[in-house]
Amino acid sequence: MKTVIIRSDRRVELIEEEIPKAKGDFAIVKVHTSPMCTEFYHYRDGTMSVCLGHEAAGEVVEVAIPGKVKVGDRVVVMPGYPCGNCDLCLSGDYIHCENMAEPFDSSAEKTGKATYSQYVIKNNWLLLPIPDVMTYDHASMACCGLGASFGAVNSLGINSSDTVMITGLGPVGLGAVINCISKGARVIGIARNQYRAKLALELGASAVLNPDSANCITQIRELTGGHGADKSIECSGGEIYQRITIDGTRRKGQVAFVGESGSLNVKVSDDLIRKGLTLNGSWHWNLNLASEIMATIAGCNEQITKMITHTFALTETEEAFKLQLTGNCGKVLLHPWD
Numbered sequence: 316m317k318t319v320i321i322r323s324d325r326r327v328e329l330i331e332e333e334i335p336k337a338k339g340d341f342a343i344v345k346v347h348t349s350p351m352c353t354e355f356y357h358y359r360d361g362t363m364s365v366c367l368g369h370e371a372a373g374e375v376v377e378v379a380i381p382g383k384v385k386v387g388d389r390v391v392v393m394p395g396y397p398c399g400n401c402d403l404c405l406s407g408d409y410i411h412c413e414n415m416a417e418p419f420d421s422s423a424e425k426t427g428k429a430t431y432s433q434y435v436i437k438n439n440w441l442l443l444p445i446p447d448v449m450t451y452d453h454a455s456m457a458c459c460g461l462g463a464s465f466g467a468v469n470s471l472g473i474n475s476s477d478t479v480m481i482t483g484l485g486p487v488g489l490g491a492v493i494n495c496i497s498k499g500a501r502v503i504g505i506a507r508n509q510y511r512a513k514l515a516l517e518l519g520a521s522a523v524l525n526p527d528s529a530n531c532i533t534q535i536r537e538l539t540g541g542h543g544a545d546k547s548i549e550c551s552g553g554e555i556y557q558r559i560t561i562d563g564t565r566r567k568g569q570v571a572f573v574g575e576s577g578s579l580n581v582k583v584s585d586d587l588i589r590k591g592l593t594l595n596g597s598w599h600w601n602l603n604l605a606s607e608i609m610a611t612i613a614g615c616n617e618q619i620t621k622m623i624t625h626t627f628a629l630t631e632t633e634e635a636f637k638l639q640l641t642g643n644c645g646k647v648l649l650h651p652w653d
């Protein structure tokens with residue numbers, strides 16, 4: 316099978332590997348769609364990676380024992396290799412599993428964990444059925460496309476009475492726009508990149524403001540009756556955006572941080588105690604919401620088609636990385652069999 320790797324000198328290479336074998340509850344999936352996420356940082360920084368990608372949708376081609384999937388099933392591949400037995404896994408919050416396991420017993424079997432590849436190995440209970448009418452491309456948005464913010468939208472209880480501020484409109488922020496619009500909420504986006512600002516407006520955001528504008532917070536207040544957004548989802552991980560998220564949310568409002576970041580500057584008195592903000596971190600979504608996220612994807616067909624702006628073959632991965640570096644794209648997909 317063909318797999319993409321990055322050498323330390325920024326060389327993007329297509330290599331030939333052994334197809335992994337199904338065993339225990341690990342099934343083999345032929346990858347039809349491999350969404351690109353943050354892997355381009357390796358390309359940008361010149362760091363070697365032989366395991367690129369954690370998002371995929373495809374078709375089950377081999378199972379070792381009868382289980383939750385069978386050969387021929389169309390499935391979304393969830394990220395990670397959690398244990399499946401701890402309280403967190405059993406409650407659906409597998410993404411927080413403390414006992415992430417390796418699918419391999421020996422170093423001889425080491426292929427199949429990367430999704431920038433033609434086949435992937437995955438625990439059968441992390442393979443979610445795709446409705447018949449849904450394409451692999453659209454279904455794959457259950458990974459980081461819509462999935463990254465889906466848990467946050469659920470935990471914040473976003474509904475049609477909310478004005479939600481979404482800071483950072485990369486692929487995760489654009490997915491958050493779709494999730495919030497699907498709940499009937501009004502969305503204000505914050506972004507520098509004009510391509511993505513325009514795309515967010517096409518997806519249904521009612522305004523997109525520039526974080527570098529001196530009166531960004533004033534503009535947010537003007538759009539929200541002087542109070543600030545009811546709820547906010549921070550999708551950038553950037554310090555300026557994080558501060559806007561806190562300052563632009565109303566008193567007693569709620570904030571979910573989805574964008575990965577090293578540290579957060581919070582004023583305990585002003586932001587937490589006196590303003591009464593609730594701050595949450597949110598990573599992915601609870602597996603019990605599987606049918607709900609698939610219904611959201613099915614119901615947002617038109618927006619998802621707009622959000623997926625580019626598709627490349629595995630042989631064109633370097634071109635795709637270069638595009639991601641410009642920021643002038645929405646969600647970018649690889650098609651490993653093109």
Ligand SMILES: [Zn+2]
Binds near residue numbers: 413
């Ligand atoms: Zn676990």
Ligand SMILES: [Zn+2]
Binds near residue numbers: 351369458
């Ligand atoms: Zn991802």
